[in-house]
Amino acid sequence: MVATFLMAILLIILLGIYMYNWSLNTVKNEIINSSTAQVSFYLESLEDEVERIKILQYDSLNDEYLAKLAIRHSIMNEYDTVESMRKLQQRLVTIHNSSSYIANVSVHILSIQKTISSTTSVSPIDMDKFEHLRVPEGEKGAQLVKYKDKLYLTTLHAGKAGISQMYLIEVEINTTALQEALGQFRTYADSGTFLIDLTHNVVIPGKGNNDAVLLEDLTENDLKLESGNIGYSKINGQNIYVVSVKSNYLNMLLLRYIPQNLIFVPVQSFYIWLWIFTGVGLMIIVLYFVYTYNLIHKPMRKLVGSFRQVESGNFNVHIPVNKKNEFGYLYKGFNSMVQNVSALIDQVYKQKILNQKAELKQLQSQISPHLLYNSLFLINTMARLGDENLIAFTKLLGDYFQFVTRNASDYLPLYQEVEHARTYTDIQLMRFPSRLTIHFEDCPDAVRDIQVPRLIIQPIIENAFKYAVEKTKDKGIVSISFRLDDRALRIIVEDNGAHLSDETLVSVHKLFYDNTNIETSGLINIHRRIRLIYGDENGLSLERSSMGGLKVTLRLNPKAGV
CATH class of the missing domain: 3.30.565.10 (Histidine kinase-like ATPase, C-terminal domain)
Structure with missing residues (x-):
């Protein structure tokens, strides 16, 4: 008996250790998987938003007033020119207001040497900016362009008459809005997010990031920054998990880091209470099983079996009543119900047949x-x-x-x-x-x-x-x-x-x-x-x-x- 008891205790201890480790890994995996899913969803949403902005941008190339200013400006009077600029600026403002990720929308028209902006109205064209914002040949994806530490989406219309009719539409990306959006991933203290433009080596930190954690610190342990990769780094003696997801369309990498101690906080107190509840719960379960089996389970099985016989059409079922408890009362009610149902079915069935025949004869007559x-x-x-x-x-x-x-x-x-x-x-x-x-x-x-x-x-x-x-x-x-x-x-x-x-x-x-x-x-x-x-x-x-x-x-x- 002692050996059996010791074996049972040993099994409970092993089970407790296994449950603790399983809980630990489950919590860690759930948090990491949830973080991966969140950053993946955000990147997909950002891709969709950039694609939508580019569609609006390309659609603006065919704007009626933009074409007039670029091609017909020499034959337009001053009123038509001003009115066309006003209409074009209204469209740029509409595009600007359509997304929080847009800081400014501008059109650079080479033929009139003017830049029309959604924020600064009309100004002389900046040729240096015009040349730098032209997308290089053969570049794919979102075609983001960097100019003076800012990111732009641009599209160029060369015109049928050559360089004289060229015009370019630029959309300046609002990095502040990106930082605020990245800040939403800071659900834990000392955690944070980085958005990295791999084409231009532009790093956008999330709002509220821990200033003590830098991108170089996260990657110093040969951490591979790949899409869907879950890495491990150590900063100032603190273990940190790093989740990275890459967007091929944007050629950007979204990096999220979470301290290890935050992941294990929910299960720290669980370790102690696990053993207490395991022992007490096992004892209660054994006693409760024996008690409920004799008091409820056996009588309930007998009652359910009798109901199944009634469902199959057998109304001659009778349960012996040996106890004066709740089940004895149920057994008596069941026996009485079966007798009454059997009598009522016979009575109602015959009465329905007679009523139908009588009513049918009456209707036909x-x-x-x-x-x-x-x-x-x-x-x-x-x-x-x-x-x-x-x-x-x-x-x-x-x-x-x-x-x-x-x-x-x-x-x-x-x-x-x-x-x-x-x-x-x-x-x-x-x-x-x-x-x-x-x-x-x-x-x-x-x-x-x-x-x-x-x-x-x-x-x-x-x-x-x-x-x-x-x-x-x-x-x-x-x-x-x-x-x-x-x-x-x-x-x-x-x-x-x-x-x-x-x-x-x-x-x-x-x-x-x-x-x-x-x-x-x-x-x-x-x-x-x-x-x-x-x-x-x-x-x-x-x-x-x-x-x-x-x-x-x-x-x-x-x-x-x-």
Whole structure:
């Protein structure tokens, strides 16, 4: 037992040492990686900003007023010359104000021997500066130019007429703004940043740098200043980590240094407390594990296992109750819940089936032959006049009422329902031959044999006749079409009725979902029947037709039907 205890203590000590070293390296790597990411992001942002400034600079080469001053100055009057200078200076001021890294924007126009600046207006051209700011041939990247310890971005337009029309646009870099931006990396005391222009050996220190740390001190230990390099230096007995990132576009190197002692500060007190918490925590964990395993884990596993059996559909689960604690109360509640759920499922399922059948029969019973009276009067008139269409009309009427009064089955193939609707339209055509036009598509072969409820299409067409023919003086048009995709079959009935208001359309649509309304007829009747059989996502939808009347879309899912 003593040996086992000593081995356990030794393992804890080794684990503590490992965790301490791991924490130390993790903190160091996180700080260094974070520093590398920050300087990399800043350099990328600086590259983007310089590139944006150069784009504005190149775009200014084509400035209308700059071209006038450089090429047409000899034929311009004094007013045009002054106005062009003013307009050009306004553009330079706009470029100047677009970035905090710009100290000044100037245009040197050789033909008029003038320099127009965003800060000093118009002045005589400085030929020495003009010659020094011209970018050497073949230089790539940002093409930064150094003149009198300042950095510039320049671009030259030679002109088609030679040297006489040359002009140069310069952007002076604001080194003070760069120093302030570099100062944001001084998140630790005695840390700092240097931005080094490798082309011109210009060193820009960050604002707030430790004056005791110089660039020469950082590089005295043969530190390689390369992109992504993490080096190590020693200054006045103090260990310092140096992170360097290079921009090939700017040919600049961003150097950030952090004292080692700042990196290890967060983990100094951790070393002592690590051992204390390790020992105490291990003891608590062992005791807590034993206690919770017997008090909670085992009873909880039994309860979870019973719930999983219920999820799989087994409602005959029963948990024995042996203790009078919280789990004993839960076990009793679980057993009672399973019994009640089982009884309710059986009761609700049966009641729902009976209610659906009763409501379906009630809805179907409300459909009656609306044409009976008008058709009998029409037959009487045709018989008195000796109309030759009497036989055909009575045949259609007989087929119509035979279908309506047939109760052999509540469902029938879709093509029979469509033929019944077509019979109805033929009857209406004979009643109103001069006032009615019917466009009736054929039933798609893919769904002609699916089983559907009786009388779901003809009442929709009857509603269309009511508003397209009986309530309008113009010629009525009724269109019946079919649309089939992978998810649903849509039967669309449209008319050109002119008496449908937006208020009526909204009020009828609301009645579709008003379950408190017991009286149902027409479109509401069909909508409720379809939803009962095929589900709530099916049924009727109303909108205004492109012909001006009502467009009714009957949607049903053949896969969810009978």
